[in-house]
Amino acid sequence: MVQLSTGDMLRAARTSGTGMGKIVADVMDRGELVTDEVVIGLLREQLETTQGTGFIFDGFPRTLAQADSLADLLLEQGQQLDVVIEMQVDDDTLVQRVVNRAKEAEAAGKPVRADDNEASMRIRLMEYYRKTAPLIGYYYAKGRLASINGLGEIEDVQRAIVDVLDEWMAKMIRIFAFAI
16 A cells, blocks of 8 residues: 655645745645645645555545545545544644654754744644544544544554554455455
């Protein structure tokens, strides 16, 4: 499976020096989310040029409109979204992680991202609650949502993700077996 990270795609666009990259940089520096059209366009490019047996969408969709657009895009390609994993985390812990990441980068002499600060992270969280949190109910209603604790050790979170994927695969095998 190929991991498609919208964050990576946006950071690449941001540093590209193109007109779109400058727009993305300005929006990200303010701690806001880029428009659906930009994200969907970047994702469409990746889906059309990337080969794999499946995709892991990292950081996408972030809005109900993006979820609908993703469903349409996958339908065009004869595919569907099988499972959505919600990593449940505490807001204050997220803010502290971003602040610590900036301090660690600065201490190591590395560049600090302009949006790696408490104020930008709080803006991003408010955007999340307004635009992204409704996806929890959206995918729950479609029977596609699995929730895990995202605050554990990396190995524990990874195991929880693998468990969700294993469970999904077991369901797919049972469904396939009954379809014969």
